[in-house]
Amino acid sequence: MTKQFASQGDMTEKQVSFTEVGRDLWAFTAEGDPNSGVIIGDDSVMVVEAQATPRLAAKVIEKIREVTDKPITHLALTHYHAVRVLGASAYGADQVIMGATARAMVVERGQQDWDSEFQRFPRLFEGHESIPGLTWPTTTFTAGMSVFLGNRRVDLMHLGRAHTAGDIVIHVPDENVMFTGDIVEYHSACYCGDGHFGDWGTTLDAIKAFDVDAIAPGRGDALVGRDMVEAAIESTRAFVESTYRPAARVAARGGTLKEAWDAVREACDPKFADYAIYEHCLPFNVARAYDEAQGIDTPRIWTAERDRELWEQLQG
Template sequence: MSKKFASQGDMTEKEISFVEVGEGLWAFTAEGDPNSGVIIGDESVMIVEAQATPRLAHKVIEKVRSVTDKPISHLVLTHYHAVRVLGASAYGAPEIIMSDAARSMVVERGQEDWDSEFQRFPRLFEGHESIPGLTYPTTTFSESMTVYLGKRRVDIMHLGRAHTAGDAVVHVPDQNVMFTGDIVEYHSACYCGDGHFADWGNTLDNIAWFDVDAIAPGRGDALIGKEMVNAAIENTRDFVESTYRPVARVAARGGSLKEAWDACRAECDPKFADYAIYEHCLPFNVARAYDEARGMDHPRIWTDKRDIEMWEQLQS
């Protein structure tokens, strides 16, 4: 490769924040690294997103133990990506929940995604030797399910395709707070390499319908207050549309992937170049947008080999 992926050169440890987004609800954030959520019930705790490794999961557990000694009974994984799920073993033996579609993607492409992300994210996979293997759910759902943590109701829903085909969101009605996974980001690029551009906006509309008071997004700071929530939803929409639009125009006239990359940069760099993981996401976003614009509904599987081939094509 003429140069490394941006994420391969990002070896600086990120500063962790642990912010209460509602009574007994917390967002674990780390300067654009993958976020986790914490939902404290009457007798036990639900974690949203496992982190990439047991090493990183223990950082979440350390923060949980700073606010409660209740056992961790449930782990919700909003989608299948390795950086979200491979730390699951650190939480003991909770009930692990995914959508049916997310589980099918673990089966179809979980190992390939692990290999791909391991190559791209060396810092996040420090301590990878302790990962026992792929993470599979113990419980799945199709459209929605409800978990009661004592009296506290937690609704887990698939509101549409966006970041992946199997995205789940977690809503806590008593505080009107939502954990959105990577469907919504804050001052962080959206990773669209396995996404569905045509559906993403409708899924954002479905989230906006809940008119929540706070969101713990997939990456970036916790969103507290309706004004911040709505601004982040619309900014995410702008990012997704600004990525797809120029690429689709190039694809429609039979242009190359490299031309699509240049057109996307021309539109997105002025608005998003300072966003977390922007340079990392961009080549994968362009490649997926190019495929979707040419009629490929089901995202192609990323492998460590395909990553390099795509990157070399864009660098040529």
């Protein structure tokens, strides 16, 4: 490799924030690192997103214990990526919930994703030796399901493909707050390496139709108020479209992946270069956009070896 992945050199500790986004609803955020959400019901707690390791999950639990002593009974995982799910064992939840498609993706590519992400972003795997293995759900669903934490209803839904084929969102109707996973980001680059560019905008429209009062996004600050929600949805849309269109134009004329990389950089650098994890995401985003533009509907599986080959190709 001519140089390391951008994220391999990112060893700076991030400042954690714990923001109330509705009554007894919290967003755990960390300056562009993966977020988690907390839903406190009458007698128990649901956590959204596990973090990458049990040690990192303990930081979420520490914040939860500052606001409630109720047991954590449910863990909802919006998709299968290692940085979201491998800390699950720390919570001791009775139910671990995923969409059925996400579970199938753990079967198909979970170990490869773990190996790949660990190589790309070592800081996010603090305490990786404590991970007991792949995270498997105890409960899955196809279109939607509801969980009752006492009288508080929590709706889990698959609204469409976006960041992955199996993304789900979690909506708490009594406060009209949504936890979107990586479908929506705020001042953070979207990771599109396993994404579906052609569907992402439609899925954003489905989220937008809920007209929510707050969102806990996948990365970036909590979005409180409809103006901030709208801004984040539209900036996410702009990021996805600005990545795909230049790559698709290059693919349509038979250009190379390196040419697609150059075209995406030209379009995106002026607008998004200051976003969190922008440089980390870019090679994987360009590769996936180039593939999708050539008609490859199912994202190819990333492996540690494929990561290195891609990086050498783009940097060479």
